Amino acid sequence: MTLSHVASVERELWLPLRRHTQARIGLGRAGSGLPTHHRLELQAAHAAARDAVHSPFEPDVVAAALRGEPTVRVRSAAPDRLTYLQRPDLGRRLDPADRAHLPVGEWDVVFVVADGLSSRAVHEHGAAMVRATTALLPTAWQVAPVVLAEQARVALGDDVASAMGAAMVVVFVGERPGMSAADSLGAYLTYRPKPGVTTDADRNCLSNIRPPLGMAYETAAGKLAGLMGRARELGATGVALKDDSDAQMLASDPA
Amino acid sequence: MSTYTSTLGGHSYRFGSLARLLAAASPERSGDRLAGLAAASAQERVAARWALADVPLTAFLAEPVIPYDTDDVTRLILDTHDTGAFAAVAGLSVGGFREWLLAADSGELAAVAPGLTPEMVAAVSKLMGNADLVAVARKVRVVTAFRSTIGLPGRLATRLQPNHPTDDPAGVAAALLDGLLLGSGDAVIGINPATDSPKAVRDLLELLDGVIQRYAIPTQSCVLSHVTTSMDLMAAGAPVDLVFQSIAGTQAANASFGVTLGLLDEAYEAAKGLGRGTVGSNVMYFETGQGSALSADAHHGVDQQTVEARAYAVARRYDPLLVNTVVGFIGPEYLYDGRQILRAALEDHFCGKVLGLPMGLDICYTNHADADDDDIATMLTMLGVAGASFVICTPGGDDIMLNYQSASYHDALYLREVLGLRPAPEFETWLASIGLLGEGGEIRDVSGTAHPLTAIGRELVA
Numbered sequence: 001m002t003l004s005h006v007a008s009v010e011r012e013l014w015l016p017l018r019r020h021t022q023a024r025i026g027l028g029r030a031g032s033g034l035p036t037h038h039r040l041e042l043q044a045a046h047a048a049a050r051d052a053v054h055s056p057f058e059p060d061v062v063a064a065a066l067r068g069e070p071t072v073r074v075r076s077a078a079p080d081r082l083t084y085l086q087r088p089d090l091g092r093r094l095d096p097a098d099r100a101h102l103p104v105g106e107w108d109v110v111f112v113v114a115d116g117l118s119s120r121a122v123h124e125h126g127a128a129m130v131r132a133t134t135a136l137l138p139t140a141w142q143v144a145p146v147v148l149a150e151q152a153r154v155a156l157g158d159d160v161a162s163a164m165g166a167a168m169v170v171v172f173v174g175e176r177p178g179m180s181a182a183d184s185l186g187a188y189l190t191y192r193p194k195p196g197v198t199t200d201a202d203r204n205c206l207s208n209i210r211p212p213l214g215m216a217y218e219t220a221a222g223k224l225a226g227l228m229g230r231a232r233e234l235g236a237t238g239v240a241l242k243d244d245s246d247a248q249m250l251a252s253d254p255a
Numbered sequence: 256m257s258t259y260t261s262t263l264g265g266h267s268y269r270f271g272s273l274a275r276l277l278a279a280a281s282p283e284r285s286g287d288r289l290a291g292l293a294a295a296s297a298q299e300r301v302a303a304r305w306a307l308a309d310v311p312l313t314a315f316l317a318e319p320v321i322p323y324d325t326d327d328v329t330r331l332i333l334d335t336h337d338t339g340a341f342a343a344v345a346g347l348s349v350g351g352f353r354e355w356l357l358a359a360d361s362g363e364l365a366a367v368a369p370g371l372t373p374e375m376v377a378a379v380s381k382l383m384g385n386a387d388l389v390a391v392a393r394k395v396r397v398v399t400a401f402r403s404t405i406g407l408p409g410r411l412a413t414r415l416q417p418n419h420p421t422d423d424p425a426g427v428a429a430a431l432l433d434g435l436l437l438g439s440g441d442a443v444i445g446i447n448p449a450t451d452s453p454k455a456v457r458d459l460l461e462l463l464d465g466v467i468q469r470y471a472i473p474t475q476s477c478v479l480s481h482v483t484t485s486m487d488l489m490a491a492g493a494p495v496d497l498v499f500q501s502i503a504g505t506q507a508a509n510a511s512f513g514v515t516l517g518l519l520d521e522a523y524e525a526a527k528g529l530g531r532g533t534v535g536s537n538v539m540y541f542e543t544g545q546g547s548a549l550s551a552d553a554h555h556g557v558d559q560q561t562v563e564a565r566a567y568a569v570a571r572r573y574d575p576l577l578v579n580t581v582v583g584f585i586g587p588e589y590l591y592d593g594r595q596i597l598r599a600a601l602e603d604h605f606c607g608k609v610l611g612l613p614m615g616l617d618i619c620y621t622n623h624a625d626a627d628d629d630d631i632a633t634m635l636t637m638l639g640v641a642g643a644s645f646v647i648c649t650p651g652g653d654d655i656m657l658n659y660q661s662a663s664y665h666d667a668l669y670l671r672e673v674l675g676l677r678p679a680p681e682f683e684t685w686l687a688s689i690g691l692l693g694e695g696g697e698i699r700d701v702s703g704t705a706h707p708l709t710a711i712g713r714e715l716v717a
Contacts, residue, residue: 009703017712021419021426024651025433028702032668034651042628042651046660049622085587085623086285117623176586177622178658 022180042179049177054081057115058123059148065127069134070145074098074160078151091153093195099163103145107166109137109228110144114152118174118182125185125209125217126172132221133170137228154186154203158193168231169193170224175207185209187220189227191237202238204231257318261306268302274320276310277374278558279303280381282598286546286559286589293558304382308350312341315374321555321565327506327516332372332568341370349378356391356609364395368611373504373564376606380560388601389641395608397644399576400535401475401496403441403679405644406613411676412645413667414577414615415440418656422449424462425715431466432711433650437664438691438698441682442577442615442645443497443540445477447656456480457493464494466711470689473533473681475576477540482514482522489525497540497576498526504543504565507553516569523573534681537576542617543567544581545599546589559589560599564606571610578612579647580604582634583620584659593630596620600634604641615645619661628652631662632669639670646670668698 014026027038034042063071077093078084084091111133113126130146137143147160154171161169168191175184187206190198204227208214231237256272270276278292280303287293294300316336319329338345344352344367356364356379380388398406405412417430427446434440444467446459456478463476475496482500489495500519501512509515526538543566548554554562563580570578580603583596590596600616607614618634620626631652638646652663670676677683677696686692689707693699 009705013705013709013712017429017432017715020423020429020715022655023417023419023426023430023433023649024653025430026702027651027665029437029665029668029700032665032672034663034665038651042653045653046622046627053623086591087289088588089289176658178655179622179653179660180655181658182622 045179048182049179052118052120052174052177052182055119057119057150059150061123062113062126062148066130066146069130071148072102072145073148074102074150076149076151076153076156081151084151088153091151092155092159094156094159094163099159102147102160102163104163104165105144106142107144107164108141108232109168109170110147110161110164110166112147112149112152112157112160112169112171114149114154114156114171114173116152116154116173116186117176118184121174121183121185121210122172124183128217129172129185129187129209129220132217133224136221136225154188155195155198157188157190158195158198161190161193162195167192168228168237170228181208181210181214183210184214187224189224189231189237191231191235204237204241257314259306259310261302263298263302263305266298266302268299268306270303270306273310273314273318274557276303276307277320277378277381277561280307281558281560282381284559284589284595284599285587285591286549289588290549290554290559292556307378308348308382310349310378312344312347312349312352312375315372315378320374320557320561321505326555328504328509328565328569331516331572332565335572336372337369339370340367343367344370349375350382352379353382353387357387359394361394361396364391364609365611368609371610373568373606373610374561376609377561377564380602380605383605385598385601385637388605389637392605392608392641396642397608397611397613399537399613401532401537401576402473402534403475403681404534405442405576405679407680409675409677410679411639411643411667411671411674412442412615412679412682413439413664414442414645414647415444416446416647416649416654416661417444418447418649418654420449420656422455422459424458427459427462428466428711428715430650431463432708434648434664435708436691436701436706437668438678438686439648439664439667440472440474441679443475443477445479445540447479449656451480451484453484453487456484457488460488460493460495470708471685473685479542482518486522486525489529495526495529496531497538498522499540499542501542501547502566502569503547503551503553504562504569505548505553505555508548508551508562509569511551511553516572519569519573535576537574539573539575540577541570541575542579542581543570543603544584545603546585549589550585560602563603564610567607567610567612570612575613577615577645578607579615579617579645580607581617581619583624583626584617586621587624590624592625593620593627593633596624596626596630597634597637600638601641604638604643608642613644615643615647617647617661619647619659621659628660631660631666635662635666635670636673639674639676672697
């Protein structure tokens, strides 16, 4: 077998097949192992996913991209990343000191931008989603200052909304990174959450927000604003919120 | 409830129940800490092991870790306990049982299995080192069959997992071809579908059945959907080979999966009735994994490894073809890093095998766990030495549907090469018949040639 022969099989067989799947097929072999460049490509993808998990959240990046919208910064009860990864219960609760700083009001909605498992996703897409969604809300709605939350899981939004008196909360959170997507953002909508009582079945979720490969901002914001309007009419989210939009899903496994 | 005490380093330690003692004796892992069950210190952990070593095996029959009246898995364990088989070890303590297991031969291990409960096996595993877990599991051979025979000495089977995020048939077929050309698929060709819609599941079943029939591949397919979906599809005449279900070690955790023992009984009878196996009649496929009961808030204060072992009592009832723990799938809040995942993999494999199950593994991690491809290689090597029945393989070790990292087809080739392991005999004969087996029994590298199987792919492109 010559190298040019391998190249022609690659061209005739595997290149057309790869149009049908992102799976790492037709990698070839070196003995029983992988060819060097495929091994290194896998390591590069894994490194990007690992770095996304461990890169520190930089609220300044999101605040700057929000261009003057008021923000509040909070931390969860998880003091560091290592604890955060092992103690999801702590990531769901506000640091008590930060709870006191949250502005209480007659808020119709509060947006929480939470690092979750990928701060990269939040840095790249968080502010854009807050802006795109806010732009679609009725002008009469009282929108609370955007809460930027560190070491935070989805349910931290319950604590935030409850402390601020907000009628509903939208949590934009960095999703668990896969090797082919380390920057995917999820959005979780919950009406009148009660910390410790509200469950994942009470939320509606949009996932894989990551243009250009995943869902576009305008598409996601449109679906979300529609859900928010219906949630307000119905006074509920989650299993109770029936939606004719094809992308509406119930939250199943939030970060 | 009994209390258990021990003294270590001048400190006296007290454990208020058998469940507390088992949890405190468990090796360090993040899930037990999350559940508030872990030992408070390294010394307390060892003190618990000293106390556990003296507990007679009969104590596990007298004091269920989850009450008999409230949990049907406990009832299953106690009601089906084989006292005759237990007699060989009935006089032993947990510490004595460890020594008995290390000294026993394959015949003695097979004979005692029906007399053991999951709690006894979980308990003894807590006194064992990683090497002990390998040494004992290696002696246990559990042989099952459908269209291929799994678990024979010197063999390692693989599950070919051609998942696709939208169940696109062309994408699945492309990944299926990739796996077959790398000699994979003798345990099962198994897809995790993106939805549980009966139509989508049936389409995939028919696609797999078509390839298996057309190329006369001695293997079985499975589209991993809920047991009720499989039952409806069997009734509708879909080509179901194996019935799949995720199971756990408590009634409440199984309820969170939407299953009961009664439902599993029904599915088992239905699948047996189809008679689709050619060399055997094992028709069930179960997946398990540490942390699922805690995740469902259904662990009853029992540590995650003991609850996992109880899931094997559920599996054992149905004489399954395949059982695998998806060991690192749930995430670092249950198993933090490569070290914890390896330990759990060895424990699960050991407990399953000693209880009489055809144990395989999905050796895997998520990207937020502290693990990498070297951990996969380490786990594979140890589990290969321990005699795992099968491992799950994905293209390049990267599952694009479930977003986690598993072993690759190349990893399975490596393991067969370094340990001299061969595929299931029927599959090996088929591999030879289509020119994929080299003279030394190895899988030939056909990546540079137009192999006949590539017709699967060429038709896609056309």
